[in-house]
Amino acid sequence: MASTQTFKATGLTCGHCAHAVGEELKALGGVDEVEVEVVSGGESTVTVTGGRELTSDEVTAALAEAGDYVLVDS
Numbered sequence: 001m002a003s004t005q006t007f008k009a010t011g012l013t014c015g016h017c018a019h020a021v022g023e024e025l026k027a028l029g030g031v032d033e034v035e036v037e038v039v040s041g042g043e044s045t046v047t048v049t050g051g052r053e054l055t056s057d058e059v060t061a062a063l064a065e066a067g068d069y070v071l072v073d074s
Contacts, residue, residue, distance in 0.1 A: 004049045007059055008072035012036070012044040021046060021069060024062040028054065043072055
């Protein structure tokens with residue numbers, strides 16, 4: 001069964017940022033698709049679809065690996 005999760009992140013400013021975040025999240029096991037809506041100067045929306053739910057620690061690590069991006073606590 002597919003799981004869809006939505007996260008908010010700061011620090012993303014452009015399509016390159018979105019691509020970097022998407023690639024890092026797709027590298028995690030069980031992730032099928034990542035969509036990123038960039039809000040420069042605000043909270044961008046990251047939607048992850050896959051076969052399992054990601055932990056906030058996994059998402060935080062992927063954001064840090066992709067660049068200087070920070071997960072916003074929900």
